[in-house]
Amino acid sequence: xxxxxxxxxxxxxxxxxxxxxxxxxxxxxxxxxxxxxxxxxxxxxxxxxxxxxxxxxxxxxxxxxxxxxxxxxxxxxxxxxxxxxxxxxxxxxxxxxxxxxxxxxxxxxxxxxxxxxxxxxxxxxxxxxxxxxxxxxxxxxxxxxxxxxxxxxxxxxxxxxxxxxxxxxxxxxxxxxxxxxxxxxxxxxxxxxxxxxxxxxxxxxxxxxxxxxxxxxxxxxxxxxxxxxxxxxxxxxxxxxxxxxxxxxxxxxxxxxxxxxxxxxxxxxxxxxxxxxxxxxxxxxxxxxxxxxxxxxxxxxxxxxxxxxxxxxxxxxxxxxxxxxxxxxxxxxxxxxxxxxxxxxxxxxxxxxx
Amino acid sequence: xxxxxxxxxxxxxxxxxxxxxxxxxxxxxxxxxxxxxxxxxxxxxxxxxxxxxxxxxxxxxxxxxxxxxxxxxxxxxxxxxxxxxxxxxxxxxxxxxxxxxxxxxxxxxxxxxxxxxxxxxxxxxxxxxxxxxxxxxxxxxxxxxxxxxxxxxxxxxxxxxxxxxxxxxxxxxxxxxxxxxxxxxxxxxxxxxxxxxxxxxxxxxxxxxxxxxxxxxxxxxxxxxxxxxxxxxxxxxxxxxxxxxxxxxxxxxxxxxxxxxxxxxxxxxxxxxxxxxxxxxxxxxxxxxxxxxxxxxxxxxxxxxxxxxxxxxxxxxxxxxxxxxxxxxxxxxxxxxxxxxxxxxxxxxxxxxx
Numbered sequence: 001x002x003x004x005x006x007x008x009x010x011x012x013x014x015x016x017x018x019x020x021x022x023x024x025x026x027x028x029x030x031x032x033x034x035x036x037x038x039x040x041x042x043x044x045x046x047x048x049x050x051x052x053x054x055x056x057x058x059x060x061x062x063x064x065x066x067x068x069x070x071x072x073x074x075x076x077x078x079x080x081x082x083x084x085x086x087x088x089x090x091x092x093x094x095x096x097x098x099x100x101x102x103x104x105x106x107x108x109x110x111x112x113x114x115x116x117x118x119x120x121x122x123x124x125x126x127x128x129x130x131x132x133x134x135x136x137x138x139x140x141x142x143x144x145x146x147x148x149x150x151x152x153x154x155x156x157x158x159x160x161x162x163x164x165x166x167x168x169x170x171x172x173x174x175x176x177x178x179x180x181x182x183x184x185x186x187x188x189x190x191x192x193x194x195x196x197x198x199x200x201x202x203x204x205x206x207x208x209x210x211x212x213x214x215x216x217x218x219x220x221x222x223x224x225x226x227x228x229x230x231x232x233x234x235x236x237x238x239x240x241x242x243x244x245x246x247x248x249x250x251x252x253x254x255x256x257x258x259x260x261x262x263x264x265x266x267x268x269x270x271x272x273x274x275x276x277x278x279x280x281x282x283x284x285x286x287x288x289x290x291x292x293x294x295x296x297x298x299x300x301x302x303x304x305x306x307x308x309x310x311x312x313x314x315x316x317x318x319x320x321x322x323x324x325x326x327x328x329x330x331x332x333x334x335x336x337x338x339x340x341x342x343x344x345x346x347x348x349x350x351x352x353x354x
Numbered sequence: 355x356x357x358x359x360x361x362x363x364x365x366x367x368x369x370x371x372x373x374x375x376x377x378x379x380x381x382x383x384x385x386x387x388x389x390x391x392x393x394x395x396x397x398x399x400x401x402x403x404x405x406x407x408x409x410x411x412x413x414x415x416x417x418x419x420x421x422x423x424x425x426x427x428x429x430x431x432x433x434x435x436x437x438x439x440x441x442x443x444x445x446x447x448x449x450x451x452x453x454x455x456x457x458x459x460x461x462x463x464x465x466x467x468x469x470x471x472x473x474x475x476x477x478x479x480x481x482x483x484x485x486x487x488x489x490x491x492x493x494x495x496x497x498x499x500x501x502x503x504x505x506x507x508x509x510x511x512x513x514x515x516x517x518x519x520x521x522x523x524x525x526x527x528x529x530x531x532x533x534x535x536x537x538x539x540x541x542x543x544x545x546x547x548x549x550x551x552x553x554x555x556x557x558x559x560x561x562x563x564x565x566x567x568x569x570x571x572x573x574x575x576x577x578x579x580x581x582x583x584x585x586x587x588x589x590x591x592x593x594x595x596x597x598x599x600x601x602x603x604x605x606x607x608x609x610x611x612x613x614x615x616x617x618x619x620x621x622x623x624x625x626x627x628x629x630x631x632x633x634x635x636x637x638x639x640x641x642x643x644x645x646x647x648x649x650x651x652x653x654x655x656x657x658x659x660x661x662x663x664x665x666x667x668x669x670x671x672x673x674x675x676x677x678x679x680x681x682x683x684x685x686x687x688x689x690x691x692x693x694x695x696x697x698x699x700x701x702x703x704x705x706x707x708x
Contacts, residue, residue, distance in 0.1 A: 002581035002582070002584065002585055004451055004530075004531050004554070004555055004557060004581060004582060004585065005450060005451070005585040005588075006449065006450060006451060006454055007453075008449065008453050008455035009449070009453075009585050009588050009589055012588050012589070012592045013589050013592075014587075014590075014591030014592045015591055015592065015595055016591075017411070017414050017595040017596070020412075020413055020414065022408075022413075026383050029412055030647055033409055033410050033411060034409050035409075036409065037405070037408070037409055038406070038408050039410055043404050043405065043408075044406070046400070046404045046601070047401065047404055050397050050400045050401055050404070051391070051397065052391030052392070053570060054391070054396070054397075054567070054568060054569075054570035054571055054605070055387055055388050055390065055392055055567040055568070055569060055570065056374075056382070056387050056390075056569055056570055057371070057385055057387060057563070057569040058374075058569075058570055058572070059374055059376075081499060084438055084597060085594060085597075086594060087593075087594045087596070088593070088594045088597075091593050091594060091640050095360065095362065095363070096359060096360060096363050097358055097360060098360070099360035099361075099362050099363075100360055102504050103407075109609070109633050116591075117592070117593075119592065120449075120592040120593060122587075161472075176358075193665055195588070198393040200358070201358055204496050209411070210617070212410070214408060214409065214411055215407040215408075215409060215410055215411040215412075215596075216408035216410050216411065216599060216600035216601075217408055217599045217600065217601070218406060218412070218596055218597070218598075218599040227356035227358060228356070228358060230356065231356060231358065234359075234363050234366050235363055235366070235474075236368075237368030237369055237370075237470075238366045238367075238368045238369065238439065238470050238471070238473065238474040239440045239442070239445050239471075239474060240439060240441045240445060241369055241441060242371070242416065242439055242441070242569075242572055243438060243442075243572070244572075245571045245572040245599065245601075246570035246571065246572060247400070247570075247571070247599075247602075247604055248599055248601075248602075251408070256672060266638050317604040326636065331575050331589050342679065343624030
């Protein structure tokens with residue numbers, strides 16, 4: 001603590017991202033990155049734009065990327081906002097829509113950045129517990145609120161909530177903004193973007209860090225009614241005019257446009273997940289049904305924290321959250337088939353005590 | 355305005371950056387970009403890292419870049435903060451240090467993003483007028499304040515304030531944080547970073563967008579005492595963990611490390627500025643003494659707004675601010691010798707009515 005910090009900054013509990021270790025080579029199953037490289041078209045686009053024009057500011061509106069996203073989802077460019085990773089888009093959405101008198105609502109087990117944003121922007125929150133089997137039950141979300149946010153599929157559980165349930169929430173929750181954080185939607189979920197035209201208070205936020213293999217370039221976006229998008233633009237232009245650099249813009253545009261590569265890699269990850277789940281169940285793990293590129297697992301006998309350490313020692317990084325209700329679970333990113341075979345082999349060895 | 359926006363967002367007046375026109379090719383002297391391309395070492399570093407690792411998150415701490423900056427300024431890595439352009443660094447500095455009970459202080463003619471940040475973070479400001487000849491007079495800045503910020507050289511005037519005057523401010527202003535925004539310092543000013551070790555409340559903010567020709571990659575940084583830097587890290591990690599992408603990190607590191615290229619290009623720009631000033635004075639312009647990569651000029655007879663339009667029609671973009679005290683001035687970025695010769699030729703033609 002320093003006397004020079006504002007009172008707000010003193011009171012923060014900043015987000016702690018999964019570790020990015022530099023000490024040795026790991027099988028890295030801890031931050032939900034895509035095991036496949038970005039599309040060759042992405043690398044080609046970056047190479048093509050690596051030149052003298054980097055001396056110039058990028059387009060502050062990111063028009064080229066907005067157009068690609070609009071085309072992909074068959075919406076208008078005015079329905080698209082782009083940002084420096086979906087974390088930045090989420091942060092700007094919090095201040096734009098959630099800084100209200102009434103508390104916002106989100107689940108108790110969810111993306112752990114939400115309470116951090118709330119504190120940063122001085123927004124009250126009411127936490128709504130998941131059901132015993134880690135489901136979001138939208139009937140538990142009262143209409144009198146300052147906004148609602150949850151990931152779908154949820155993180156770190158991986159559970160997907162069907163669109164019909166989101167639509168019935170939207171039918172009664174018409175006054176506050178509902179944000180669906182769809183970081184993992186391409187691994188077995190269904191996007192709510194089809195509902196945008198009927199619900200002006202619905203905002204979908206997606207990222208290029210997961211299904212589009214571009215975590216290293218920091219690009220996220222939101223799709224919603226033009227009035228929601230206009231609000232986000234106001235916030236962004238009061239914080240940082242040029243949030244996406246020239247290479248991030250062309251890389252992300254190429255990633256959105258290469259639909260074949262996207263389909264191929266996301267399906268490969270889903271297929272890997274399916275056999276990994278079978279293997280984990282054979283090893284006495286309970287696996288929460290996942291529509292994401294990770295699985296959330298609990299062993300019937302072994303403590304999660306011990307498994308986490310044993311795996312780490314063997315060069316396999318997974319994610320462990322020392323938090324109420326989930327401190328006996330591990331979140332394991334789906335890697336390549338080879339990586340996951342090795343992960344399973346290490347688990348077998350640890351569990352058999354060899 | 356939308357009913358879904360928070361009251362804060364409704365009240366904002368977002369920053370409007372200089373135009374990035376797409377309609378035709380201009381001699382672009384409106385956003386203070388560097389006329390020279392980035393160092394070849396920068397392009398080489400980007401090419402080398404354009405590969406499969408872009409699927410992975412970047413280092414959230416940006417250690418490689420912090421180390422290069424620390425080495426350059428002969429400070430510790432703990433004295434360095436990095437961000438997505440100096441605008442982001444400034445925004446985070448406002449919430450970290452300036453969100454206080456007392457109003458902050460900045461000049462009336464200065465970087466027009468400061469009032470925008472103040473409004474975004476609900477910070478009161480007292481505006482201190484420049485002197486008649488556009489000087490910052492620090493004797494006008496009362497000690498009882500929530501923080502002080504100004505660019506040095508100031509923008510859009512280009513005037514530089516000698517370090518002795520900043521040091522005497524720091525001797526009496528010990529309670530609040532003093533931020534010196536050194537975006538243009540490499541074109542004839544002197545950085546206050548040498549004072550950091552003696553004044554724990556001093557923060558210098560610099561950018562790679564100007565003297566290091568990297569506006570397209572969005573990288574800025576702050577140098578200050580470790581307690582100020584820690585505060586900035588808390589704010590950043592409550593907003594967005596991964597603000598700099600993988601290519602921005604390696605590009606910026608290479609730019610900082612290529613000292614020869616940096617020295618050569620910044621000196622070329624200074625030399626161009628010197629003859630441009632002489633030519634402008636011959637054409638009856640008053641030129642504010644500039645230590646920046648732009649000049650702030652006023653013609654003795656012709657209205658600035660008309661000159662701005664006439665230049666634009668001829669394919670030359672400069673910056674015109676329709677604001678009190680400076681609405682008869684133009685800010686003109688220093689381009690290459692060829693660009694500036696053409697700029698002077700166009701002015702001659704406009705002024706002679708041909």
